[in-house]
Amino acid sequence: MAVVAALVVQGLWYGPLFGRARLAEVGPGGLGLRAAPGRTLALTAVLLLVTSSMMGHMFARVGAGTLAVKPWLYFMMSGGLAGAFVIPSLWISYTQQRVSTRLALIDAGCVMLCYLAMGTVFWLLGH
Structure with missing residues (x-):
């Protein structure tokens, strides 16, 4: 459900x-738009499944009792993963690829x- x-x-x-x-940033021939949409969706879903599985493991390690009080x-840890690990690594990669700041911010917001x-x-399933 998280995926x-x-x-x-x-x-x-x-x-x-x-x-x-x-689209204005990457253009109609941009790398991000060349892959088949179904393949992109499938890969995205698989990678999100890996992420959500690890997130679930992280919440389980904290414990239901702690999370209940x-x-x-839930939000601090999930947002913290994005803000402290995923977005910085995305931006490091983008710096090497010379991706615009505008696109980096759009993608960071999505992440x-x-x-x-x-x-x-x-959180909803934990109640």
Whole structure:
């Protein structure tokens, strides 16, 4: 369910919210648009499954009792993963590829919201 939530967020983010801005950055022949949409979706889902599995493991290690009395940990930990690890590594990669700051910020926003969406699913399922 966490993967589905993240895919919905991503679909909205790169669809009606920032789809045109991203297309303006990468252009119609850009690398990100060359792959077949079904293949991109499948790979994204698999990678999100890896991420959500690790996130679930992380929450399990904290424990249901702790999470019950400190529910903000779901959001702090999922957002913290995105903000402290994933987004910086994305930006390091983007620096080497000379990706624009605008596109890096759009992608970082998507990553943060996807991770928070996954954390929200774990929170909702933990109740």
